[in-house]
Structures are given as structure tokens and as C-alpha cells.
Amino acid sequence: MNSEHPPPPDPDEQSEPGRPIGRRVLLGTLGLGALGVVGAPTLQRGLESFLAGASDKDPTGLTGLLPNGGGFRYYSVTSSVPRRNADTYRLTVDGLVDRPTTYTLDELRALPQTRTVRDVQCVTGWRVPHTPFEGVRLSRILDAAGVRPTAGAVRFTCFDGAYSESLTLAQARRADVLVALRMRDEDLGHAHGGPVRLYVAPMYFYKSAKWLSGITVTEDVEPGYWEERGYDVDAWVGRSNGRDDEPTS
Numbered sequence: 120m121n122s123e124h125p126p127p128p129d130p131d132e133q134s135e136p137g138r139p140i141g142r143r144v145l146l147g148t149l150g151l152g153a154l155g156v157v158g159a160p161t162l163q164r165g166l167e168s169f170l171a172g173a174s175d176k177d178p179t180g181l182t183g184l185l186p187n188g189g190g191f192r193y194y195s196v197t198s199s200v201p202r203r204n205a206d207t208y209r210l211t212v213d214g215l216v217d218r219p220t221t222y223t224l225d226e227l228r229a230l231p232q233t234r235t236v237r238d239v240q241c242v243t244g245w246r247v248p249h250t251p252f253e254g255v256r257l258s259r260i261l262d263a264a265g266v267r268p269t270a271g272a273v274r275f276t277c278f279d280g281a282y283s284e285s286l287t288l289a290q291a292r293r294a295d296v297l298v299a300l301r302m303r304d305e306d307l308g309h310a311h312g313g314p315v316r317l318y319v320a321p322m323y324f325y326k327s328a329k330w331l332s333g334i335t336v337t338e339d340v341e342p343g344y345w346e347e348r349g350y351d352v353d354a355w356v357g358r359s360n361g362r363d364d365e366p367t368s
């Protein structure tokens with residue numbers, strides 16, 4: 120089963136201080152709103168066993184990951200995603216560049232790798248502290264392609280056929296934005312967007328497009344999948360979306 124990311128909060132609810140909107144919206148999405156009367160930690164455990172149980176019956180093979188021990192949730196906006204491996208994976212770089220390029224997985228692996236260790240933060244409130252990611256700096260890939268002077272933004276597309284994201288060119292050139300091949304010191308598995316996902320360390324995790332297949336340099340930012348549905352395009356952690364639901368334990 121796939122756990123769909125909840126829609127953004129209702130602005131009226133958002134203005135009430137101290138309400139755990141993220142969790143409530145998540146439960147609402149799963150049709151478990153009635154469980155909201157029990158204490159939050161119990162509720163969270165109940166939700167996790169509900170999801171884990173459901174995922175056992177998942178025929179897509181994306182199982183045992185909901186949530187896995189590390190505290191991640193598994194998100195996909197599509198009900199199934201094709202698999203890509205070293206033979207079939209391709210990353211295309213095109214748009215406003217002098218040298219459009221297609222990379223294989225081995226070609227990405229052969230480039231210099233950068234490792235970051237930061238907290239992963241989903242906009243709905245869950246956080247996974249000190250998570251290592253490793254991959255190629257996006258800035259290196261952009262430089263290799265030769266970004267044209269009229270460019271102002273970068274758009275990311277995915278081989279799930281649905282998700283998209285975008286960054287301004289300045290954001291995309293940050294040293295902590297990676298085309299990630301590894302997470303937690305292992306090759307990125309299919310469920311977490313492998314073999315290659317974007318990793319935008321300073322922003323909410325929805326910026327980190329899984330199953331990355333396309334990087335297109337554009338003139339202007341085009342809102343991504345969740346941004347067309349109400350989330351902020353500038354997704355700096357703690358500075359946007361109004362629902363940074365800090366864990367209480």
C-alpha cells in the first residue's frame with residue numbers, strides 16, 4: 120500500500136495555536152479520525168502498526184517499509200512505480216543548457232560523491248535525525264551541462280510518471296543539494312526513490328523528488344506536484360507551510 124501525503128492544512132485551522140494539525144490530517148486521510156481521542160503516543164503506535172499490517176498485503180513489493188525502523192514514512196503519489204536498475208536507469212539533463220546529457224547509473228557513480236548528514240523533515244511533522252545521504256552535487260551536473268544565461272530555475276521529473284519538483288537556479292546550486300545515490304550508507308532502495316532521488320537538505324522532504332529521471336533547466340520556477348496542491352514553493356524547513364509539527368517526545 121502507499122501512504123499518500125496529506126493535503127496542506129486548512130488556513131482556518133492553521134491559525135489556531137498549538138493544534139497538531141499534521142497528525143490529524145494524516146489520520147483523516149486514512150479514515151482513522153475517530154482514533155483522535157486517544158493519547159498521541161498511543162495513537163502514533165496504533166497508526167504505525169495499522170500501516171505495517173496493511174503493507175504486508177501489498178502486492179507491489181514495497182513492503183516492510185511502513186514505517187521502517189528508522190522512522191521514515193513511505194510516500195508515493197502513484198499506486199505503483201516501475202523499477203529501474205543499473206541497466207535500465209537513465210537521468211536526462213536538458214532544457215536551457217549547451218550540452219544536453221543522459222547519465223547511466225554507473226556514470227553517476229563515477230562522479231565525485233558528496234556526503235551530508237542532516238535531519239530529514241516531512242512537512243506533516245515526522246523527522247528522522249542525522250540521516251546520511253550521498254551523491255553527486257546537482258551544481259556539478261548543471262555545470263557539466265552548461266546552463267545558459269537566460270535560465271532561472273530547474274525542474275525535476277520522475278519515472279513514476281506523476282511527481283515533479285522545482286528549485287530556483289540559486290537554490291539548485293547550493294552545496295547541500297544532491298542527486299542522491301545512497302541513503303543511510305546503503306544504495307537507495309526502490310521504496311525510498313532508488314536508484315536515484317533528489318535530496319534537498321535544507322528544505323522539507325517533499326522537495327526531494329524520488330525516482331528522479333529528468334532535470335530540465337527552465338526560465339522560471341514551475342510549481343511541483345504538492346505545490347500545485349497548496350504547499351509553498353520555497354520550502355525552507357521552519358520558515359514555511361505553518362505546520363512544522365515538532366515531535367513532543
Ligand SMILES: Nc1nc2c(c(=O)[nH]1)N[C@H]1C(S)=C(S)[C@@H](COP(=O)(O)O)O[C@H]1N2
Nearest residue numbers: 192193194195196241282311324325328329
Ligand atoms: N516521486 C515522488 N517523490 C516524492 C514523493 C512522492 O510521492 N513521489 N513524496 C515526497 C514527500 S511528501 C516526502 S515526505 C518524501 C518521502 O520520502 P520517503 O518515501 O523516502 O520517506 O518524498 C518526497 N518525494
Ligand SMILES: [Mo]
Nearest residue numbers: 124241242325
Ligand atoms: Mo512529505
